[in-house]
Amino acid sequence: xxxxxxxxxxxxxxxxxxxxxxxxxxxxxxxxxxxxxxxxxxxxxxxxxxxxxxxxxxxxxxxxxxxxxxxxxxxxxxxxxxxxxxxxxxxxxxxxxxxxxxxxxxxxxxxxxxxxxxxxxxxxxxxxxxxxxxxxxxxxxxxxxxxxxxxxxxxxxxxxxxxxxxxxxxxxxxxxxxxxxxxxxxxxxxxxxxxxxxxxxxxxxxxxxxxxxxxxxxxxxxxxxxxxxxxxxxxxxxxxxxxxxxxxxxxxxxxxxxxxxxxxxxxxxxxxxxxxxxxxxxxxxxxxxxxxxxxxxxxxxxxxxxxxxxxxxxxxxxxxxxxxxxxxxxxxxxxxxxxxxxxxxxxxxxxxxxxxxxxxxxxxxxxxxxxxxxxxxxxxxxxxxxxxxxxxxxxxxxxxxxxxxxxxxxxxxxxxxxxxxxxxxxxxxxxxxxxxxxx
Amino acid sequence: xxxxxxxxxxxxxxxxxxxxxxxxxxxxxxxxxxxxxxxxxxxxxxxxxxxxxxxxxxxxxxxxxxxxxxxxxxxxxxxxxxxxxxxxxxxxxxxxxxxxxxxxxxxxxxxxxxxxxxxxxxxxxxxxxxxxxxxxxxxxxxxxxxxxxxxxxxxxxxxxxxxxxxxxxxxxxxxxxxxxxxxxxxxxxxxxxxxxxxxxxxxxxxxxxxxxxxxxxxxxxxxx
Numbered sequence: 001x002x003x004x005x006x007x008x009x010x011x012x013x014x015x016x017x018x019x020x021x022x023x024x025x026x027x028x029x030x031x032x033x034x035x036x037x038x039x040x041x042x043x044x045x046x047x048x049x050x051x052x053x054x055x056x057x058x059x060x061x062x063x064x065x066x067x068x069x070x071x072x073x074x075x076x077x078x079x080x081x082x083x084x085x086x087x088x089x090x091x092x093x094x095x096x097x098x099x100x101x102x103x104x105x106x107x108x109x110x111x112x113x114x115x116x117x118x119x120x121x122x123x124x125x126x127x128x129x130x131x132x133x134x135x136x137x138x139x140x141x142x143x144x145x146x147x148x149x150x151x152x153x154x155x156x157x158x159x160x161x162x163x164x165x166x167x168x169x170x171x172x173x174x175x176x177x178x179x180x181x182x183x184x185x186x187x188x189x190x191x192x193x194x195x196x197x198x199x200x201x202x203x204x205x206x207x208x209x210x211x212x213x214x215x216x217x218x219x220x221x222x223x224x225x226x227x228x229x230x231x232x233x234x235x236x237x238x239x240x241x242x243x244x245x246x247x248x249x250x251x252x253x254x255x256x257x258x259x260x261x262x263x264x265x266x267x268x269x270x271x272x273x274x275x276x277x278x279x280x281x282x283x284x285x286x287x288x289x290x291x292x293x294x295x296x297x298x299x300x301x302x303x304x305x306x307x308x309x310x311x312x313x314x315x316x317x318x319x320x321x322x323x324x325x326x327x328x329x330x331x332x333x334x335x336x337x338x339x340x341x342x343x344x345x346x347x348x349x350x351x352x353x354x355x356x357x358x359x360x361x362x363x364x365x366x367x368x369x370x371x372x373x374x375x376x377x378x379x380x381x382x383x384x385x386x387x388x389x390x391x392x393x394x395x396x397x398x399x400x401x402x403x404x405x406x407x408x409x410x411x412x413x414x415x416x417x418x419x420x421x422x423x424x425x426x427x428x429x430x431x432x433x434x435x436x437x438x439x
Numbered sequence: 440x441x442x443x444x445x446x447x448x449x450x451x452x453x454x455x456x457x458x459x460x461x462x463x464x465x466x467x468x469x470x471x472x473x474x475x476x477x478x479x480x481x482x483x484x485x486x487x488x489x490x491x492x493x494x495x496x497x498x499x500x501x502x503x504x505x506x507x508x509x510x511x512x513x514x515x516x517x518x519x520x521x522x523x524x525x526x527x528x529x530x531x532x533x534x535x536x537x538x539x540x541x542x543x544x545x546x547x548x549x550x551x552x553x554x555x556x557x558x559x560x561x562x563x564x565x566x567x568x569x570x571x572x573x574x575x576x577x578x579x580x581x582x583x584x585x586x587x588x589x590x591x592x593x594x595x596x597x598x599x600x601x602x603x604x605x606x607x608x609x610x611x612x613x614x615x616x617x618x619x620x621x622x623x624x625x626x627x628x629x630x631x632x633x634x635x636x637x638x639x640x641x642x643x644x645x646x647x648x649x650x651x652x653x654x655x656x657x658x659x660x661x662x663x
Contacts, residue, residue, distance in 0.1 A: 243519035343523030
């Protein structure tokens with residue numbers, strides 16, 4: 001998958017939120033846990049001391065004043081337990097019932113939770129006191145599992161809330177980023193349109209950050225178009241400079257002095273013709289813009305009538321010319337390139353046709369298909385290869401369909417398309433050209 | 440037929456002038472675009488051959504000026520600019536035909552003949568045919584009822600003009616304007632002599648005289 005700013009922002013934010021959220025939640029729980037245990041510890045100590053205070057000296061020695069200790073010690077497995085040990089005597093709270101508290105060696109508060117009855121988790125405090133000249137060891141235990149359970153609940157609720165908050169944040173962030181990146185998206189769409197030939201410039205009213213980019217692209221487009229026009233003009237001038245003297249030479253061939261020397265005349269004529277064809281082909285090739293201008297396009301409905309008017313001027317007396325294309329069909333190529341291609345194709349077809357030439361342009365999927373049919377003699381299967389051959393030399397194909405199609409092939413190659421010679425339903429040759437969509 | 444040739448290459452213009460004159464056209468030659476814009480607008484040419492790369496004013500602008508001034512003289516563009524987009528631009532500017540350099544002179548002459556015929560309503564004809572007469576412009580011979588009749592250069596020029604303007608009354612000065620270039624002295628007596636020669640060869644009623652107005656080619660009573 002390609003790199004996307006939007007995706008990258010969303011992903012990194014999500015990671016950040018998850019990590020920070022987890023750390024914060026865990027730290028919070030840990031702090032609360034610590035505080036609670038501290039509080040319990042104080043409680044347990046107080047309880048131990050109040051138990052000690054409840055010991056009174058009775059007639060049979062030391063006894064526990066039951067009024068002085070809590071009822072919670074009477075209910076079995078209430079979660080509050082004690083053991084009082086002195087002089088081989090061992091008093092257990094009734095709440096312990098048949099459960100034996102785990103043995104704890106160290107005095108004071110035991111850090112670890114000890115297993116109690118009925119899956120209880122016990123915090124245990126053990127104190128060594130001396131009263132009535134007797135060493136008394138008081139062990140108090142308290143069930144911590146309700147707290148643990150509520151912690152677990154808090155974790156589940158907190159986790160759920162966290163995920164919800166995360167999703168909400170991501171959604172908001174996605175929308176915010178999308179909004180912030182809107183101009184970039186617009187630029188992307190515009191560049192796509194540029195490639196498709198639906199526009200020739202990018203919109204100027206981009207945000208400040210994008211201004212230099214948009215301006216630069218527009219300037220480059222203008223510059224390319226300008227350069228192309230200039231080089232075309234230059235080539236036009238060069239052509240003019242070369243072709244006019246050629247025209248003079250060709251008219252000089254009519255002079256009587258030369259007419260008397262037919263061999264010489266034929267030789268000069270042939271050479272002049274070669275020069276002419278070479279100039280024609282190379283100039284045409286050099287003038288092609290190819291895909292230098294992404295914003296250029298050829299509008300069928302607008303250009304074809306003019307082209308056919310021109311073709312009719314030359315061939316209309318003898319031939320019926322017709323074209324078929326959707327009125328709003330646009331080819332994403334430069335006008336001059338397409339005109340040159342169609343002009344040469346039609347001219348070639350007209351040279352060979354007996355009575356009819358038909359042009360059809362249509363969009364096939366994303367590609368464009370151009371067909372020119374004539375009802376002339378067509379080309380033999382074996383000779384088609386010759387005409388289509390890449391880079392076959394000009395003088396080898398000066399006869400017949402060769403030259404016109406040679407120029408057409410140059411153009412089609414520059415545009416990245418393919419050319420095929422087929423049998424036409426009209427009886428002659430069909431030239432079919434596939435042009436790819438430019439993207 | 441009087442033509443204007445606008446071409447800045449002297450050698451080519453010389454050859455073309457000579458060739459066109461041989462074919463019986465009266466030719467005026469100009470090399471500058473500004474002169475052409477003016478002269479094409481005031482002189483009654485039957486056809487203009489226009490180069491596009493001209494000093495002073497480009498051929499396309501000259502053409503645009505003529506068309507803007509409602510001058511409908513047929514214009515054949517003769518240029519080295521051979522791309523199809525340029526041809527279409529030329530056509531849109533108002534050109535009637537477009538020939539690219541280099542070219543064979545015969546091609547140009549055929550296009551000129553065809554354009555003249557077309558502009559006078561003789562479409563789809565390889566030879567000029569009117570009132571039972573067929574004119575072979577290459578050999579300067581007229582076919583009448585299966586017979587070939589030889590013509591002198593002056594007779595050929597006159598007959599061609601008559602045939603293209605069949606049924607119209609043409610004054611002597613009009614004929615002189617269209618048959619001679621700007622530099623030839625126009626003598627109306629010479630015209631009368633040629634008209635009489637044509638009548639002798641083709642039949643007396645072929646050309647009517649309308650006293651005080653001029654001549655009218657009817658083609659009636661063609662006789663060998």
